[in-house]
Amino acid sequence: MFRRNACLFASVLSIILIFSSTISPFSNLITYAQAPATHISSEQYDKIKNCTTDLSKKPTSIEYLTYFNCGHVSKDESGKTVRQFTLIVQENQKIPISYEGHIFDGWTFNGTIPGPTIRVTEGDLVRIRVINSNENTHPHSLHTHSIHYAKNDGVSMGGYPGGAIAPGRSFTYEFIAQPYGVYPYHCHVDPIADHINRGLYGMMIIDPKEPRPQMNEMAMTLNGYDMDFDQEGPTTLPPAASFQTSQQDDTGSNMTEGGDTNETNTGSNMTNMTNMTNMTNMTNMTNISLPSATEEESGEEERGNEIYTVNGKAFDYMMHPIVLQTGKPYRIYVVNMLEFDLVNSIHIHGAMFDYYTAGTDETSDYNTDIVTLSQGDRGIMEFTYAYPGTYMFHAHQTEFTDLGWMGLFDVRGDPVNPPQHEAT
Ligand SMILES: [Cu+2]
Secondary structure, eight states, X not given: OOOOOHHHHHHHHHHHOOOOOOBOTTTTOOOOSSOOOTTOOHHHHHHHTTBOSOXXXXXXXXXXXXXXXXXXXXXXXXXXXXXXXXXXXXXXXEEEOBTTOOEEEEEEETTBSSOOEEEEETTOEEEEEXXXXXXXXXXXXXXXXXXXXXXXXXXXXXXXGGGSBOTTOEEEEEEEOOSOEEEEEEOOOSSHHHHHHTTOEXXXXXXXXXXXXXXXXXXXXXXXXXXXXXXXXXXXOOOGGGOOOXXXXXGGOOOOOSSOOOOTTTTOOOOOGGGHXXXXXXXXXXXXXXXXXXXXXXXXOOOOOSEEEETTSBTHHHHSOEEEETTOEEEEEEEEOOOSSSEEEEEESSOOEEEEETTOOSSOSEEESEXXXXXXXXXXXXXXXXXXXXXXXXXXXXXXXXXXXXXXXXXXXXXXXXXXXXXX
16 A cells, blocks of 8 residues: 655645635634633633533534533532533434545434533533433443542443433433543443444543633544445545645745755745655545455454544545644643544644643643544643644554544744743
């Protein structure tokens, strides 16, 4: 199988394309001069968090970035904030997972893969009603990571009714949100790998009572799809001409041609143009692996994914790069829900990020440009771009990259001094 060099492709891509912008997910944010203090109301806090006002929305993979579902909010008799959510499980959902028309026969929470990002504040009373639709044929459950009573754990061990909800039934899981951090949620009915890979998972953010330093935020859930072999087909990068990046001004241009590559004040890249024509012709040549005849005959082939994505749809952020600004801090909540492959990763080009494992501490663990995540692992990334341009972000398992898990940041603005990393 031919494997293209994805990074080289991206640098060529950034040279040859001039397009208009597509995603500016941060236009509606409430901004404060300073992070508010602890006496902030839950209403104010929800605005800072960019909580959606459309709880029934089925976000696309583009909208998923900033779709934060904070539930129906009320107060109990003691004044505690109560957040209520409803997750409806549906089987036999036809989910588009690539720009090429690949359709996944998925099982969904509220109609999307991944399910909605649930967002609450530490100390809130959280009630999540899970409805297993009448027409389904399997039991399902909701297992949230974090602290709660066993009866709300969503597993069948111990005989708790929330461990396996029969079709046509529902169960309401209830817990006090603690501790703050970023968590996966997923169905925990056996065979678990199947129920997860089919699509029953999502992200839950428990925010600290004291807001984190304010910055624009995104959610990224990493996943894969093990499709039936009769459904799979070649997965290829979109044609280069369909990628959309911003029109870079001179200071951010990657279009410098030829010998003078030492333009340190312009933010320009130093890519040699000589391979451009060859690379342009190679954009559709990535193919997936099909099982060998021996594996098929034995019936013992391992489960594996044919398509990998961030937020559900292969290559979507190549087609629709995420617009960022130089000098502005960004925060990404990342959760890895990949099955069958033991590890996944996220790597960003052109910048470094502070990483907070599981998001459970105010102090970052390290400063890096790649983090490796096992199944169910998660954390928070915070970063600032110094220089404008088009930058890839992707799994550093290059086979995942080639099969859909890559995207682009379209970073705009004037160059700024790179952020100084302070040792912690
Ligand atoms: Cu299930």
